[in-house]
Amino acid sequence: DAQLNRLGLRHRKGAPETFDAAGYAHALHRVRAGEPDVYVPGFERDVEQPVAAALVIPAAARLVVTEGNYLLLGAERWAAARAEMDQVWFVTGDEDVRLRRLVARHVQFGKGEIQAREWVAVNDEPNAVLVHHTMPSADLVVENSADGWLLVR
Incomplete structure (x- = not known):
């Protein structure tokens, strides 16, 4: 909520514009490119805050399951993430x-x-x-x- 307050988006929490779509796409690109362990943020519901580097996608991972409400929006900011996914x-x-x-x-x-x-x-x-x-x-x-x-x- 701290970043959403800073951006004036607290009232829209959960809407497409409140997510770091570019950062998400970049992390997926790094995984697909075979980089060593890729650390990604998690979300701590108890404090309603993202937590940097809370999760790791090991370099040995052959299947990565991710979630996101807006992956199919087609908007340019989400299309880059979609392009990194097989399905x-x-x-x-x-x-x-x-x-x-x-x-x-x-x-x-x-x-x-x-x-x-x-x-x-x-x-x-x-x-x-x-x-x-x-x-x-x-x-x-x-x-x-x-x-x-x-x-x-």
């Missing part, structure tokens, strides 16, 4: 379950129930709609359902 899978699921989990996570980490619901409605849901529209660009779509993982396409 991008889109994970979908029950919307009611997603919303309940999202509100619960916000409550778990300090927001009141009403504040959490408002944050989800005003900030998180517009981001989710944006992400949902990128699904057709995915290489594979899978659904996390009560029956397990299902291949959608």
Whole structure:
């Protein structure tokens, strides 16, 4: 939150412009280029802060699984990251379950129930709609359902 406050983006936390897409793409490029161990940031939910060099991708890694809501946006700042990936899978699921989990996570980490619901409605849901529209660009779509993982396409 410190950087988002500095940038005046705290109210948009989680939106595409609040991520270091160029840094992400650079780290992926280094991994693909076979550089020695590549250290990447993690995120510490308890303090709501990224942590530099929290994770390491060892040089011996043959498969790297990464996540990101905006990998398929097509915007130039995200296209560089997408270019470093062999495949991008889109994970979908029950919307009611997603919303309940999202509100619960916000409550778990300090927001009141009403504040959490408002944050989800005003900030998180517009981001989710944006992400949902990128699904057709995915290489594979899978659904996390009560029956397990299902291949959608």
